[in-house]
Amino acid sequence: MTTRPTLLGYVRADALSCAEELAAATDELVAFASAEGFTLGTVYTERDAAESAAFHALLDEAKRTDIRAVVVPTLQHLGAVGTPAALQQQLEFHQAHVWAAGTR
Template identity: 50%
Template sequence: METCTRPLALGYIRAGVLMTADDISAARVSLAAFALAEGLALGTVYLEHPHTAPAAFEALLDEVRSDNDVWAVLVPTADHQPDGGLPAMRSRLEHHGTVHVMVAAHP
């Protein structure tokens, strides 16, 4: 029997000052549901805190650099991107091959 491996996606959540633990949990659930619906395997979900930014994004980049199998980075909404927004995120990721940035839900 042949098995089909789903492309690997990483998650990135930028926790705002007003985000509660429930909001963060809901964002994780939305990423997992989106990944499943898109036929992706969700790997590590990086959580960026305002007081340590951009540490989580840098850790995500480190994983992309070390794992050539990463196909996409998922964010819950367009608000969950690092400083500079989607263009900056794509620019930082494109240096490491073709990694797609996908927004799980539109506002």
């Protein structure tokens, strides 16, 4: 039996309008991970974009583990703590490929 690689998730709560959208975004990440042959690990949820604590925790995990993929609902979810492209580059610098699960 082959173990599926782990994929981390990142969601900005302020990019969504309500708790139901947050739950739907998380479900979307789960479905994406399963469809692409991954197990979804921790989903980091950014609640305070000004502090970006969840993004930094995600980045720390990517640095210290062998997890090499991150999924977000859309690339705009990376825009809270910088430009989406700059944050994607930070993750990819640490060999964590970034995928967008859908079109939120």
